[in-house]
Amino acid sequence: MAHSRWLTTANRLLRLYISTKNPSYNLTILTEYVMKVYAPTWFEIKIRPSCRHGSYHFFGIIRKSRFLPKELKKVVDPVLQRNGYFGHPENLLLAMLADDRKYIRELGLRRILKCRQAKHNVNLVREFNIPSFNLNADDYFELVSWQSLTITEPPLTVKISDNELQEMISDVPAEIEMLNFPCHSQAVERCVKLxxxxxxxxxxxxxxxxxxxxxxxxxxxxxxxxxxxxxxxxxxxx
Known part of the structure; x- marks a missing residue:
């Protein structure tokens, strides 16, 4: 199997599974992972590709992978932790600003305003460090311990005034222009190919x-x- 394209790999795994009379445990668990985690997430990203949904997709992968046995979680969970860029508080705040629930949008706004009031050293380059995640969280904004982290404002909202942010969260439109960046790297892959x-x-x-x-x-x-x-x-x- 070629791992250059994960979608192709997933399709070939499924094809191999249905053509194997007595599939092995490894093939069965890989097929189950594709059907329960990879494929649903792929379609969800296609439907909602904006960066405002990145944290939602990341949280969805975590929740969907909880069916795995304990020994496989020990393999998967460190990978989720290591690659959880959309679990960073800055990306969580973007998702909160565009959440369907108004009280979550208001919570995101309050946290951004608190960031603006904090006296961080603006002359230093901030470090984008992935925090430790609570993989048993009930919602995406509960993935991190907000009280124990130094929260910084998302770069996409820095030039938006307090009043504009307030207007933005009052009624979230289908697409917010400043959040209209993809949460995936498919375009990068096309450029690499070209x-x-x-x-x-x-x-x-x-x-x-x-x-x-x-x-x-x-x-x-x-x-x-x-x-x-x-x-x-x-x-x-x-």
């Missing part, structure tokens, strides 16, 4: 840059088809 193709095709910085720009421009100029029927109609017209 840069790799450029490096294999041409030599030199300017040549690679031109190759990449022309590819992007070509993709933008191509029509986008929502259905196969639309594509077939264009072929007939031409």
């Amino acid at each position: 840069v790799t193709e450029a490096s294999a095709a041409v030599c030199g910085y300017e040549a690679r840059d031109g190759f990449i720009r022309s590819r992007i421009a070509s993709r933008v100029s191509l029509p986008k088809f929502e259905t196969k029927g639309q594509y077939c109609q264009v072929l007939k017209d031409n």
Whole structure:
């Protein structure tokens, strides 16, 4: 199995499972993990890809993985802890500002205002350290111990005034412009693939840059088809 694409790996695991008459314990537990954790999370991220939902997705992975036996939790939990960037208080605050529950939005606002009132040394670069998580939390904003941490304001809200934040949490729209950044790295993966193709095709910085720009421009100029029927109609017209 190639691990370069996790979605492909998950699909191949499922295909292997259904074609195996007597699957091993390892194959069974991997298949169960795909069905209970990986696949549902993948679809949830596709439906809600904004960074405002990143903490929600991270918490969802934690909750979904609690079915694992104790010996496997010892393997999975350190990975969740080590990669829990969306469990950082700054990202939790972003999620709280856009929460469907108004009292959670108000709580997030109060914590951001408290950050602004705190006398942190603004001349020092803050360290983005992942805190210890409560993996048995009942909600995403309970993942960390707020009282024991030095809370810093999310960079995305720094230039927003107190009044604007107050207006923002009064009624959360479907999309908040300042939170309209993806919570996944799929675009980065596409760029890595494109840069790799450029490096294999041409030599030199300017040549690679031109190759990449022309590819992007070509993709933008191509029509986008929502259905196969639309594509077939264009072929007939031409």
